[in-house]
Amino acid sequence: xxxxxxxxxxxxxxxxxxxxxxxxxxxxxxxxxxxxxxxxxxxxxxxxxxxxxxxxxxxxxxxxxxxxxxxxxxxxxxxxxxxxxxxxxxxxxxxxxxxxxxxxxxxxxxxxxxxxxxxxxxxxxxxxxxxxxxxxxxxxxxxxxxxxxxxxxxxxxxxxxxxxxxxxxxxxxxxxxxxxxxxxxxxxxxxxxxxxxxxxxxxxxxxxxxxxxxxxxxxxxxxxxxxxxxxxxxxxxxxxxxxxxxxxxxxxxxxxxxxxxxxxxxxxxxxxxxxxxxxxxxxxxxxxxxxxxxxxxxxxxxxxxxxxxxxxxxxxxxxxxxxxxxxxxxxxxxxxxxxxxxxxxxxxxxxxxxxxxxxxxxxxxxxxxxxxxxxxxxxxxxxxxxxxxxxxxxxxxxxxxxxxxxxxxxxxxxxxxx
Amino acid sequence: xxxxxxxxxxxxxxxxxxxxxxxxxxxxxxxxxxxxxxxxxxxxxxxxxxxxxxxxxxxxxxxxxxxxxxxxxxxxxxxxxxxxxxxxxxxxxxxxxxxxxxxxx
Numbered sequence: 001x002x003x004x005x006x007x008x009x010x011x012x013x014x015x016x017x018x019x020x021x022x023x024x025x026x027x028x029x030x031x032x033x034x035x036x037x038x039x040x041x042x043x044x045x046x047x048x049x050x051x052x053x054x055x056x057x058x059x060x061x062x063x064x065x066x067x068x069x070x071x072x073x074x075x076x077x078x079x080x081x082x083x084x085x086x087x088x089x090x091x092x093x094x095x096x097x098x099x100x101x102x103x104x105x106x107x108x109x110x111x112x113x114x115x116x117x118x119x120x121x122x123x124x125x126x127x128x129x130x131x132x133x134x135x136x137x138x139x140x141x142x143x144x145x146x147x148x149x150x151x152x153x154x155x156x157x158x159x160x161x162x163x164x165x166x167x168x169x170x171x172x173x174x175x176x177x178x179x180x181x182x183x184x185x186x187x188x189x190x191x192x193x194x195x196x197x198x199x200x201x202x203x204x205x206x207x208x209x210x211x212x213x214x215x216x217x218x219x220x221x222x223x224x225x226x227x228x229x230x231x232x233x234x235x236x237x238x239x240x241x242x243x244x245x246x247x248x249x250x251x252x253x254x255x256x257x258x259x260x261x262x263x264x265x266x267x268x269x270x271x272x273x274x275x276x277x278x279x280x281x282x283x284x285x286x287x288x289x290x291x292x293x294x295x296x297x298x299x300x301x302x303x304x305x306x307x308x309x310x311x312x313x314x315x316x317x318x319x320x321x322x323x324x325x326x327x328x329x330x331x332x333x334x335x336x337x338x339x340x341x342x343x344x345x346x347x348x349x350x351x352x353x354x355x356x357x358x359x360x361x362x363x364x365x366x367x368x369x370x371x372x373x374x375x376x377x378x379x380x381x382x383x384x385x386x387x388x389x390x391x392x393x394x395x396x397x398x399x400x401x402x403x404x405x406x407x408x409x410x411x412x413x414x415x416x417x418x
Numbered sequence: 419x420x421x422x423x424x425x426x427x428x429x430x431x432x433x434x435x436x437x438x439x440x441x442x443x444x445x446x447x448x449x450x451x452x453x454x455x456x457x458x459x460x461x462x463x464x465x466x467x468x469x470x471x472x473x474x475x476x477x478x479x480x481x482x483x484x485x486x487x488x489x490x491x492x493x494x495x496x497x498x499x500x501x502x503x504x505x506x507x508x509x510x511x512x513x514x515x516x517x518x519x520x521x522x523x
Binding site for chain 2: 131136
């Protein structure tokens, strides 16, 4: 029989707090982490349509991870490392007592090492001096630099992967970790989602795609407003989330505190369009349905959904439509919240940060508010959305994540019962 | 013994890279055995030295660069012809006009 999988440790680096305790306190207060981008030195912001983002301002690589690992990796990998360390410490798992080849690392990252990537590309084209490209350029921009550095820092020698499926990357990382443990490849996996690409080129690219909010440049904290009538695009964020997932037997053996059970997962492709979801929401509904089936959880058991909810016009409407189509007359009874209303869209980190919010909701019985849900859009109205905190003893929850490239992920988390 | 000014510049570059006091780094130090630089770190250091001295170090020259002193001697050797060329150029107006062209020939 396949192993049951549980979540035993959490770590986060986010625009509303570094560390789970700071993150959750801000989240429950509905505090926005969105602020104005003052400049992309040396670029003025004038040419950018959007001028706001969920930026992390007080992260010190030296303080959070020490210089020996911090120097050779990009900002996203530094976040990944800091979140992993917190999660490991939170789980109480002592790596020196583990069989190292039984502990894996699976990272979800959408953009990767774009800070150095952009800088070096710019310098090369500007000065045409190929010999001045930094020797660390390739190791830093290679998309698995974070999963590599997390293994090196922790000594985890088991399966080591990076999953890059844009905005759903770390939901897939969590799902693949579930498979990895169920099939006996590992006893435990350090699951991470990380991205830090609020950089001149990537930000300009999302502006050009007309994907970002530009209506609230003067009121940044109001810009990310999933499901609200006045939403006008997503707000880029940066950060990392890490979860320690392990087999129930392994957790029991080391008498670990169990936050929740990771019960199921589904991955699908809409095979439809690079950046636009199918408007009827059928594929999203199917993904949730398949995840519940994998988890052996019935529709009637689901009482919370951590929505993908990026605050784009089409995305939120499609997700709401899919929830309504799947849950029918129960749709308005399910609590729903959008973590991106607080931290913005952290791309590859979004699934992991959403999973942390979901895990904490199950563990504490508290659901964080959806910020700026002031004027419900009739096109995506759901009874379970609220701009206030909600209290609920959650039995089963869905975490949704959808990515460019027409891909969807849904993860099922449950209250743990022995 | 390499030029002291060059040795000092290299030690300074190493001190910044290793985040340690320049006073603790000696010319005789071996980059790997004494200073703990792995092969990637040596490449990063040379990248910095190329910038400091405005040099390009070809791959085939990397082999002997194992101590602070050997790096300094190498840099000195590379800088010497350049210094000589500058001196020659100053005393020969024809060279000063098109040193690059002559070098290319």
